[in-house]
Amino acid sequence: MVTITDKAKERISNIMQQENYDSNYFVRVAVESGGCSGLSYKLNFDNEEKKGDQFFEDNGVKICLDIKSYLYLAGTELDYSDGLDGKGFEFHNPNATRTCACGESFSV
Numbered sequence: 001m002v003t004i005t006d007k008a009k010e011r012i013s014n015i016m017q018q019e020n021y022d023s024n025y026f027v028r029v030a031v032e033s034g035g036c037s038g039l040s041y042k043l044n045f046d047n048e049e050k051k052g053d054q055f056f057e058d059n060g061v062k063i064c065l066d067i068k069s070y071l072y073l074a075g076t077e078l079d080y081s082d083g084l085d086g087k088g089f090e091f092h093n094p095n096a097t098r099t100c101a102c103g104e105s106f107s108v
Contacts, residue, residue, distance in 0.1 A: 001056045001074065002029055002056065002058065002073055002078055003076075004077075004078050005059070005077060005079040006059065007079060007082075008059075008078045009060060010080070019045070021045055024047045025046065025047045026046060026055070026062035026063065026064050027044075027045060027061060028043070028045070029042070029043055029065055029073060029078070030042040030065065030066060031068065031069040039072065041091050043089055050066065052066055053065070053067075054067060072093075073091075073093065075094045075095065076095070078090075078091060079091075
């Protein structure tokens with residue numbers, strides 16, 4: 001399961017409102033090959049369920065992971081930072097044994 005901080009929830013809600021996404025949309029979180037550490041995070045909005053999708057809800061946000069991503073992301077927290085040192089979504093993944101300096105890729 002992926003958990004959502006209050007700041008991430010607020011940003012997700014703002015994006016959904018700006019893009020006119022209705023309640024049929026959810027946050028799709030995935031892991032794909034790439035990045036300087038081998039695996040990278042992918043986050044987008046979707047409204048189509050795919051075979052093998054795993055759905056969760058945390059802090060009022062509906063989250064979807066494919067089965068492969070679930071294995072890498074179990075226990076991960078999704079946060080949002082708007083500070084001076086960076087702006088955007090951040091993944092706090094307890095399964096990552098190594099991350100790159102930018103925090104956008106990891107390895108297990």
